[in-house]
Amino acid sequence: MRTLLLLLLIGLHLGAPIVKSEDLSFNRVRHFDAIHYKIGLRFDKKRNRVFGDSELTLRPLSKPLSYVELDARDIDFNSITDHDTGKQLEYEYNGRKLRIKLNETLRQFQNITLRFVYSARPRQGIYFIPPSVDGDKVLRSAQIWTQGEAEETHHWLPSYDFPDDKATTEQIIKVESEDDVIGNGKLLSNTLDEDGTRTFHYKMDVPHSIYLSSFVVGRFLKIEDRYRDIPLGYYIYPGGGEIAAKAFGKTKDMMRVFEDLTGVKYPFNKYDQTVVAGFPFGGMENITATTYADTEINMAGNGGAEIVQDLVSHELAHSWFGNLVTCRNWAELWTNESFASFMEAAYRERTNGRKDYLRKIRADTSEYLAYNAATEVARHGLFNTSADPEDDLTMFDPVTYNKGSAVVHTLREEIGDTAFWKGINLHLTTYRFDNVETKDVRETFEKASGRSLGWFFDQWVYRSGHPKISVRQRFDRRTGILTLTFKQKAVNSQVGNVLYHLPLDIFVETSEKQYRQTLLLSKKSQQLAIKTRIRPQLVEIDRDLKIPVKDLSIAPLEIK
Template sequence: MKIFRAAILAGSIGACALNTAIAQETAPTETPAYKLYRATPTKINDLVHTKLDVRFDYAKRYMYGKEWVTLKPHMYPTDTLRLDAKGMDLKTIAVVKNGKNTPLTFTYDSLSVAIKLDRVYTAAEKYTIYIDYTAKPNELHVKGSAAINDAKGLYFINPDGTDKDKPVQIWTQGETEASSCWFPTIDRPNQKTTEEITMTVPKQYVTLSNGRLVLSKVNKDGTRTDTWKQELPHSPYLFMMAVGDFKVYKDKWRNKEVSYYLEPKYAPYAKDIFGFTPEVIEFYSKILGVDYPWYKYSQIVVRDYVSGAMENTSATLHGEYVQGTKRELADRYYDAGRSTIVHELFHQWFGDYVTAESWSNLTVNESFADFSESIWAEYKYGKDAGDAHSYEAMQSYLNTPGAKDKNLVRFHYNDKEEVFDVVTYQKGGRILYMLRNYLGNAAFYKGLNIYLKTNGLKNGEAQQLRLAMEEASGRDLNWFFNQWYYGAGHPVLNISYKWDEGTKTQTVYLQQTQDGNAFTLPMAIDIYAAGKKTRHQVWMRDKADTLTFSVPSKPDLVNVDGDKILLTKKTDSKSLDEFAYQYFNAGLFLDRNEAIDYAKSRQSEKTAQKIIIAAIQDKFYMLRVKAINVADLTKDDVRNLAVPILVRLAQTDENNLVRAAAITALGKLKASGNMNLFKQSLSSQSYAIQGAALTAIGLQNPAEALPLAKSYEKDSEGALTQAIINTYASAGGDAEWPYVSKAISEMGPQTQFGIMPKFAALVGRLKNNEYALAGVKTIADFGVRFKQYVGPQVAEILGTVKDARAKAGDTASAAAAEKAIADLK
């Protein structure tokens, strides 16, 4: 699963306040629940095969189901069976003998059902239970998490068709244990079962499930019955169904079907959105040495999804944010959508083919999927892109309060949903990136191959991963797994230097300042002297270490962690000259990124200017964007050097985001000589470039920007839509309100929060009091929804609206704002 928080953070070097706020986590609380040891669920009975026959009541939001579930005792004889079955009406439970149903007695507490079998069964015997039931997901009240904001398993989207802007859909979400909201099962990740699902649906709708479509029959009553079979075993939380008006694009990988299910509006862009999928399947199959294991691979995009995406076996379900038109996708590069697509695909091996045996060991699912995003970026877009993605993941972890107190493998938690966090995802992914660097590609991927082949179609945990890596590499890895998998935190590393000219000795002082024990850190130290780089492989095993190196002449640079791979928060006491040398000679993404960070606050100095000006032209677009954003154009020297380059980049750079950043920087100068450039940029097919150009024109001449904004209303998305709203916030009024109100309502929460202050400015000066009241409600509703994250910030925004409406004599809107402020306290 790609959690929504991670999805909206991906693809940008910085994150705004809402993402930061939502990412906040607290240290584990010592509650009675937390003190429980979360053991792997005991197996009394094993699932063998699950057969379902379902139909849907759209009006009632019910699903009528018949189930035949085949099981066997795991080891010891038993005459009882307990199944998870949340919020259902259980009408009949019977054992199937010779084609006949013999009713069984059972007790049901609304969450699970205890069944008395007809006799004692041994581990050598299978038995089949028949259940006639009704699932009522909308009447079920269950707890979600930061990863999954709802957990009712089965979702009816616009079932009565009252929302004309939203399609009618049904889809399921099983992780963590919500499949048992729509069919009785042993809803634990350490269970595996084959599957057959028969769905009867209105004949105009398309269905999708795991495995292959084996039968499709049109019925006389206007329905159609589709039967899907998943013939390899997988865990119950990976079961899925989807029903709706989807257009299907058929692709292929080798001899297997690869298909993309999209709403008709986005069907023409199916290849633009998902078309690289076969290439990813080929890449993963080759590096893992295990071919894609399932019958087919489908991807479907649904409305109102409760998370980012979900890796259901052979049938991944995505939230809306992965889709886009050709023009929208042209601005995204390796964005949240593309990284999600590869993330879920890697799960087909790590999570589906081998599944974490318990939520405590979720790392063997999610850390790998997070890691896969970086290795795909590296393969497809180059090492800078892979390193940048891994670095962003590490920063998400390091900047999350409370994360350092949590183990990666977690046998203690208050609720299983807590394990879906930046430790399991981003920290775990970075740890694997580190392990690959330590072992080398050949040994690392051989270890993954051993792990997959040893545990295929079964369950795995971190210890099995350790054993596989040790077998492949021949190295003991207990030290690595003990500190990174079974311990918490990370090293906080201070680095300082001393050169002794008399003895020609370079000393490096390393100090770990975190609480607790020292981390064992193998690392490369690169010494650049007399035009030559010498690499030294060292181990830091104590809290403080002093290293000395004989060097013929004073080094130009001592580069600790030369591979820029350690998971650490570090303070490095290099000088500006040394960071400049690092930028121009060390070469890795993080080498250059660190130099930019150091130089950005020192732009009065020539050396810092040299770094920034070079970085504006860096080979990697993300660093070009970063350097453009931090260049201090209020300084004459910087501006004189940068502006000619920015003009060139704004016109000719191959990357739309770089061009947009250059236009934005030039726009802030309010120089009339750039107006033609901005107007020419409005003709671009890039929404990012158009948005930057419109904003730049508005900064120079708001009156001229207003009619231009109106001319683009009918064909705007993303950055251009935001620019139009910004223009209206600065120079618009009641005439522009309908567009702004509708556009805001269609934005995601991240974008809404970023634009909220300017939206509030427009609300504050509206003449129509009803419009103003609606604007106050929009802000207030957003504040209530995200109160725990950004309540104070939204209250402050509402305060400005209240003052403006009171000044305009609009007592109703002012009072509504005042009440909303009180509600947010």
């Protein structure tokens, strides 16, 4: 998911708890495996109400099950039954958690399909958007769309609403005859019903976390394309063909580049992109069916082509980072968002060259540093111990996105291109259709590089803040020696003024010669002496931007 710039700059959430090691767990206790959701829905647009007839097939993970507990927020249940027997099931419900008593204890490897008939007027999860009209002219139809991340799906679907469980889904959605429905996976049927309504039947046969399940209802112009044998659909408002070409025209090239960089083919059977009104984020990577804010996509025709390109590449990158391989819990969200943000820069590098790649990394760093400078109180690390799925601003911020992108870049620089892209491929193939934690990412890149990377993840992923480095430069005419004095301290760290381990490239230029050295800055204060013979004309620290996430100041040259 890409957040809007406005959301990135507001809501300062402070005081994250101290994280001491990667052994901390934010996983949820789970007793069953959700196998398949069959979701039947119809709507009352006037009352913003949804009517559901849905099923969940599940099985115990290990121990026998007598009860099943699901997430369900403010749902009115008409009945809950065992699908196979038709028998009613007893249940307890407090408006947030649904506890169902099974008629018979379920043993390991036994499946049960629960059927729910219900209605709801969701406060989250499903959003009813009125039409846009000018007099008698309808400028945009009414819309209904979902937003599942972080945990909003259970506001309209009884479910296990946490990312560590993946299931296949099926959607049978009844709408007005002129409406379109864009859902997940393959469209099995689009049927005009006898009552004048229309029913769309989608099936997503690849397991995915339930927050990635989505649909959009409305009236759209569909522009079709293909990448190899993968159908692409661009759903925009009627008359928006020019905007669609500007916003989505590079989709096929992005897919090609991402496949080439990762060594992993696009993993799903289609890719749709739909614009909607009132969307609170820039975009959301619903599986096979990304949703965008129309205000963001319209920028493609108003001087914002580069912003829209980054947004579109970010959401597509989630097909690999977030949808194929998914964070196990919300503290691990960086494993989705930081890599997808980095892939924005990687696409620029492949299409525009290294200079534009570094420009994007530099811009990401600047946005994070500006955000971080707003307070002296510690924020969270990439491993986010303050993540709260009920408060977006604790998770979807410049730490997770912008700092994360720059840190992934630093990992690439630290272990080298070959090992980095090998690690990316290993990450995506090892955990294909699975969930990951930070320790899994670390171990994967250690395997790819043959190096121990605990120190790297400790300081860049688990620790909050960044290093502040000051450099004093003095040149002694008598000895011809340039002395550089480095001092470092931690900024906004949760664990006090700890020291960073920073391999800094030093570049010095005189009128006669250039000098390059590397200083491993690991102490509070260190010196580096370089015999230049004559006064240096230029001193640069980290000129190739290998470690962008830092606050660096270099004092004017002193001569004695």
